[in-house]
Amino acid sequence: MNHHLLMSGADGVDFMIHGIFSYNLFGHEVWITTSHVCLLIVVICLLIFFFVGGQVFRHAKAIPGNFQCALEFAVEFLDGITDGAMGKKGKGFRNYIGTLFLFILFSNISGLLGLRPPTADYGVTLPLGLITFSLIRINEVRFNSPWAIWKDKCSPLPPWLPIWLPINIIGDCAVPVSLSLRLFANILSGTVMMALVYGLLSKIAIGWPAALHVYFDLFSGAIQTYVFCMLTVTYIGSAIGDAEETVFKRMFKKSKEKTA
């Protein structure tokens, strides 16, 4: 009775992740869930898209057709994201940002096809946030000397007084959590809203929820994709700082100058 009091008349509402089958992995019960299946569908769609796009670019024409135009626009847009925040140094990150953008975009839009968006599962967004986190930290070490990093971590106070250090470190560790939770909560709220519309108003939900899909799936999904990629680029750019070359290259140059 207790459930029914809270969710009275809401039996048709369903936005949870369901298990499909379970198997044993080293003594743990592991489930293959609906988000795995949706993820697989999204990845297959992406692979087909990439294959077709690659074929189009291989036989590129001087006067581009519609599809080639769209692809060129997409590539230019994705390059613009990295170039705007990092300039020349952004070249190495184009591949990652482009892949990330298309993956998150396809995942968010997959709600239009009746799938449960894979990004509405925290198990999908947290790894994306962790990849971004490791990229930030690795590039910080690659481009800055240890002393510069130490100075940066103690930043509002002088480097011999590391009182602010733990607060800065907590702030750094909050980055992947907030990144992934932002994407997850936005997409989940859209999913819950659509599930409520279809579950509670199932008798009159004919046609007009399409307008809601445009907002919750297309608009919100596209904005969140853009924000995730922009924030990733901005964080990496600020971790690199003003350095033009990696630490190794600078050391190599110095030793060359000494020997010469």
Add this chain to the structure above:
Amino acid sequence: MEFNENFILGCSAIGAGLAVIAGIGPGVGQGIAAGYGASAVGRNPGAQGKIMSTMLLGQAVAETTGLYGLLIAMLLLFVKPFTN
């Protein structure tokens, strides 16, 4: 102390309602950001694209606190952490 499960669920619903009050802050903040964005476009219509992207980025970051409130509300309503 043992509580009746219905009592816990009712309190969870009240807590969920209180948690979504967190939406006030981001709403006000995003509105202010949008207002300044509009006035910036009015002053410099040529830079509309850059102003739009900066505004959306700031708004999305400001939205995070409201989303945390929403997450807490959803946890209380659907995951029911305080019931057995």
